[in-house]
Amino acid sequence: MPVKNEPKSTGETQPEMSLGTVDANGQLLCPTCGGVVDPRRTTQAISRKARLVLFCSSGCLRQFLAAERAQQQQEG
Numbered sequence: 001m002p003v004k005n006e007p008k009s010t011g012e013t014q015p016e017m018s019l020g021t022v023d024a025n026g027q028l029l030c031p032t033c034g035g036v037v038d039p040r041r042t043t044q045a046i047s048r049k050a051r052l053v054l055f056c057s058s059g060c061l062r063q064f065l066a067a068e069r070a071q072q073q074q075e076g
């Protein structure tokens, strides 16, 4: 009887860092500062790539948009 050394799959695939990151506790993280966002309390939201992106504050939202614009200018 052949012994197979199958790698145990834990289903733990690292998702790519994407907008609207969720941490291990299922909490929504602000993409700018990495702080926890309460989706019921924040009013700072934009939609990107068919997803809603929430920010902890207007400052973070503004920073995100500025960074996005700078990136677009770099890429042409």
Ligand SMILES: [Zn+2]
Binding pocket: 030, 031, 032, 033, 034, 035, 055, 056, 057, 060
């Ligand atoms: Zn933030």
